[in-house]
Amino acid sequence: MKQFVSSVAIAAALALSAGAALAAATVGQPAPDFKVMDTAGKTVSLADFKGKHVVLEWVNPGCPFVVKHYGSSNMQGTQAEATGKGVVWLAVSSTAPDQGEYKKPADLAAWMKSQNAAATATLMDDNGTVGKAYGARTTPHMYIVNPSGTLVYAGAIDSIRSANPADIAKATNYVKQALAETLAGKPVTTASTQPYGCAVKYSKGG
């Protein structure tokens, strides 16, 4: 658990300060750093990617809203487009092992593979520290960190809040839009949106 020390410290600070278990990273402020293992057992830290754009995507294969965006290949397409431009894409699972929808690292990796996901890595945030530091509430919940480590987008994947895949074509993909702007060195025009989806399945113990 050594690699979790810093994130545990964050979580402890959060628990002390807010009482509520969720605090949230703020757009325009430095994105909280973290160190967690990916599905292959490799330690991944946000600081590893300084100088690059990083997308964080909260994922849970058991959630119909995640299935909406994977079943339609919308999420994979967004991933491929982003990573093709040198963007680092980290899928994060904050589903707790005591939740029915929990997938073990190998199972989650297999699911991502079966979906032809183009994420750089899939992170196992079993104790929810990363999720809570970012204020991740839904799957999917999307964040973009710019090369200097500032959070430049937080919110929904797109503009139509529904579980219906037919809406994807009509919706504005906020992540694509924000990435295009921030990659071009422009400020992100729509930088905060209300995420939609299933609740992130944090541990039932709170």
Place this chain on the structure above:
Amino acid sequence: MPASIASTASPRNWLCQLSAVAALSLTLLWPPFAQAQFGPSTDSISAVVTTPQVRAELVAHAPEGVTPGKALWLGLKIEHQPNWHTYWKNPGDSGLPTTLTWSLPEGVIAGDISWPTPKRLPIGPLMNYGYKDTLLLPVAVTVPANFTGDSLDIELRADWLVCKDVCIPESGNFVLKLPARAATTAHSNLFAATQRAQPVVLAQATATASVSSATGAGVDSSLVLRVQGLPAQWQGKALVFYPEIPGLINNAAKVAGTWTGDTWTANVLLDPQRGEAPQQIPAVFAAEGVAAGAQVMVQVTTPWPEPMAAGAQAALPEPGTGANSYGSSTSVNTSAGGLSLGLALLFALAGGALLNLMPCVFPVLSLKVLGFATHANDRKKLLAGGLAYTAGVVASFVGLAALLLALRAGGEQLGWGFQLQSPAVVAVLAALFTLIGLNLVGVFEFGSVLPSSLAAARARNPLVDSALTGVLAVAVASPCTAPFMGASLGMAVTLPAPQALLVFATLGLGMALPYLAISAWPALARALPRPGAWMAHFKTVMAFPMFATVVWLVWVLGQQAGIDGVAALLGLLLALAFAAWALGSPTLGPKARGGFGTAAVLLLAAALFWGTPTLRTEAIAASAPGSTANAGVHGDWQPWSTERVAQAQAEGRPVFVDFTAAWCVTCQFNKRSTLLDADVVADFAARNVLLLRADWTRRDPLITAELARFGRNGVPVYLVYTPGSTQPRMLSEILTVDEVRGALASAPA
């Protein structure tokens, strides 16, 4: 015979993994014969959709049948399996509100869902707002006066997200046939119970919220709520605050409220990732153990801190982009937010200096300054004149601003540019510019027109003369300050009075600065071109910008007072020109002057008598906003009203609002270059954008009030409302094609 209608309750193919859903069995019965069989039943046949998580039923309550003007309620009854829940209009941290899409006969209109008071549904560290157990989502239905049918056919498509630990999106199609002339009351108990759980609109309740900024890292901003007039029996109880706007507050955080007499105050943590900055928060307050909450509109009394980095905001007004005089808009905006008054003053100074180059001011001042060259050696006299001129300019600006502030304090709905909202002022300015132009082309000399005593006074008091030149300069500049700087000066007006006056004084100082500099340093004056024969040509050339200004003022007046007003003004100007020549031409002999002069004075009197009534009509566009010429120019644009905006938003249609005025040059430029751009027009059409134009050419208190809501007091202002967002996005004053298209692109097509 049983006409069984196929129904779908959601399992979309991607859900097949959930075996429970795969086992979904649906029942939908619509046997119209049942009615015949059981006679006029009080229980209309209802449509039911059953899933493993819910039993959903389309129900009706029509105690007086389907009768125009009588109460008729429809509703979706959802019975949840234990621990399953569906969501309120603001679902909280996750989830989706239930949506109902009705198909009803022509003229029959279903209203919005009357959401019962929700409950807090914690899920781990998150919080949702919604319902468990048995829920009815009622909808009031309006029956048109010409309704004559024997029955009412109702079709409903409902979409709901039902969650426990897992979430399942479900939907159902329902049909129901209501007898028109029999009462339908089978569910009256449910409707009555739901009615008792409806948030009550309390007329006497008031609520305000101030935004308290984050005090340091890790401490989020909060809303300080203050609510008065809630039911007396709630006092001392714990209250829950349910904002109807999603994503605004930290839903899960505990709210510790305190009661002081009948006032409840509470500190509500805001969501640091919020994308909204509403002026008003529609909300429901509910007390522990009380079925019905209270519906209260919370007025936000303080400006919102920018939750994100500069330029990153989605819903906050964007500061104007800075280019020459517009710079003051940026600075005034920030100073209004409590930042730098110094910067605002600096921009005002620069903006004032630039005014000297405006077509209305330049001809007058350049001639005056060139005149310096003749007595560039009398330093003291020059400097005194320069100071007197500066005093005149500053005093005029401050006077004009003070008048505006006083009128506003007195309740008048005015903004900067108010001078040009009166046809009389426009006419007087047109006359002034005509006279200056005629003088420049040499039709008359002021010396021969002014009474000799006044001319002598001018000569004796050169300082007064200089000061009056300053006043004249401000007067001739006003048609330029309003159109070019209206928006930024409008914002200055909304500052506290001393600061506002300081900004205007600095603007005046900036305008006087070049003149003052030349009078203070004769070396500068000596560097100017020497007077010579070329000055006569220069003077004549300068007359044409003056006449161009007149053309523009006539057009503005045409917008306000119509073709009659234009004819009256042109008649007046003609008489004035004749009088100026007859009385002031240096080439006329005394006899001819007497004859022509008498005729001219009579003609002028006649023109005034005939034209004044038309020009004095106060142009207030209160009753007929659609009649304004500007609004009718292009067929796609409709006159603005808050109702139209609200209606379009309810329909999920994007809206573009153009706050404009005929006398606002920036507005006209944007209209022609950007809003009529082929790509923009195509985008508007493709996205079915409702185009609304709020025309402020004439005084319009409604538009002034709406501008104030967005912290503006002048035009142009451009707003884009996208579906799903209650707050519009404000575009910059210098509107670009890219900006408009970008704003539209962020809306769902």
